Amino acid sequence: MDCASNWEYKTLINELTQGIEHTKQLREHFHSAASTHENQELLLHKIFSHYEQSLLILKCSGSPVQSPPALPLSSGVIESSVSVDGSPRSGKKRSFQDHQEFINISKKRKSQPTWTEQVKVSAETGFEGPTDDGYSWRKYGQKDILGAKYPRSYYRCTYRHMQNCWATKQVQRSDDDPTVFEITYRGSHNCHQATYSALQPTSPAEKQESMKQANYQAGQYSNQVLINLKANLRVNTDDVDTNETACHFSFPPTFSGLTGGGYSPSFVSPTTPGSNYFSVSSSCQMNGFGMVHNLHNLESDLSDIFSANTSTASSPIVGKFSLDHFELDPNFPFNNPNFFS
DNA sequence: ACAATTTGACCCGT
DNA sequence: ACGGGTCAAATTGT
Numbered sequence: 001m002d003c004a005s006n007w008e009y010k011t012l013i014n015e016l017t018q019g020i021e022h023t024k025q026l027r028e029h030f031h032s033a034a035s036t037h038e039n040q041e042l043l044l045h046k047i048f049s050h051y052e053q054s055l056l057i058l059k060c061s062g063s064p065v066q067s068p069p070a071l072p073l074s075s076g077v078i079e080s081s082v083s084v085d086g087s088p089r090s091g092k093k094r095s096f097q098d099h100q101e102f103i104n105i106s107k108k109r110k111s112q113p114t115w116t117e118q119v120k121v122s123a124e125t126g127f128e129g130p131t132d133d134g135y136s137w138r139k140y141g142q143k144d145i146l147g148a149k150y151p152r153s154y155y156r157c158t159y160r161h162m163q164n165c166w167a168t169k170q171v172q173r174s175d176d177d178p179t180v181f182e183i184t185y186r187g188s189h190n191c192h193q194a195t196y197s198a199l200q201p202t203s204p205a206e207k208q209e210s211m212k213q214a215n216y217q218a219g220q221y222s223n224q225v226l227i228n229l230k231a232n233l234r235v236n237t238d239d240v241d242t243n244e245t246a247c248h249f250s251f252p253p254t255f256s257g258l259t260g261g262g263y264s265p266s267f268v269s270p271t272t273p274g275s276n277y278f279s280v281s282s283s284c285q286m287n288g289f290g291m292v293h294n295l296h297n298l299e300s301d302l303s304d305i306f307s308a309n310t311s312t313a314s315s316p317i318v319g320k321f322s323l324d325h326f327e328l329d330p331n332f333p334f335n336n337p338n339f340f341s
Numbered sequence: 342a343c344a345a346t347t348t349g350a351c352c353c354g355t
Numbered sequence: 356a357c358g359g360g361t362c363a364a365a366t367t368g369t
Binding site: 140141143145146153154156168231 | 359
Binding site: 342343345346348354 | 356361362363364368
């Protein structure tokens with residue numbers, strides 16, 4: 001069994017196992033007087049996600065290069081033996097050891113799962129697209145790309161050093177449509193910031209992050225918005241090229257009720273009203289900026305907002321969408337051999 | 342003061 | 356040699 005197949009196998013087992021666990025929890029919730037509707041919905045969402053991830057893996061098992069997006073598992077892509085972990089380098093010159101390690105990393109990164117998604121932003125519609133995969137990203141570079149109008153931004157997982165998580169992503173604004181950003185993800189998250197912190201941030205860092213992000217999002221989403229999301233969310237699988245699959249999540253232009261800005265964190269915020277704390281973070285990490293900003297400022301706003309969104313999270317995770325607000329398109333071509341291939 | 346971002350330099354692959 | 360990806364010091368933000 002090669003590395004990719006092994007990864008798929010482990011991921012599949014993990015997804016199914018977690019599905020069982022969450023189903024058990026849901027059953028207990030049904031018999032618990034203390035259980036809230038929100039918790040039940042959250043569990044339901046997670047179960048749905050597990051099934052969907054499993055399905056994706058099975059459907060794509062013949063195409064080991066591309067992986068289901070951003071499963072927060074230890075994929076073993078970058079082993080812990082790699083010691084390029086932020087230890088201070090002496091000057092610009094890298095030691096021989098570092099050099100050797102870098103070579104190893106480069107080789108491994110070549111085999112890392114890579115996929116691209118497109119996220120659309122527009123003044124009329126507000127933010128369109130998944131922007132919260134529950135992961136937080138830190139920008140570490142920006143480059144002007146030959147032939148591209150806009151620079152490419154490079155992000156790595158905030159927890160690279162803390163949790164040895166080597167997931168990265170690149171954000172490239174489309175030349176053709178400046179409101180479209182292509183996000184290329186590379187590598188899977190080893191960290192536990194998404195799946196687990198969504199319910200209960202465990203580490204101090206996560207709690208701190210949660211507190212930070214909580215300040216941004218208090219009470220700013222309406223149920224109507226989320227209902228609209230549910231009604232209109234679609235997943236397109238038009239390939240951007242032969243090697244990568246683009247997931248273009250189109251949200252309806254119905255966010256006019258939103259005001260105020262803010263990240264949508266990947267955790268449960270006690271200040272979030274209603275039952276959508278998790279769903280919101282997963283399905284729509286928007287700021288409602290489209291309505292409150294002048295078109296005049298669109299250019300800079302898009303970059304700023306998108307940067308904010310991407311630096312906190314972006315979502316390749318189809319399965320992390322709330323059951324409330326995400327439904328698979330009946331025409332979703334799971335059988336398309338190019339999907340994730 | 343600490344954390345995040347910016348940006349020029351460095352390194353590797355082609 | 357060139358382009359893309361990453362590093363890390365400097366800068367900016369909270």
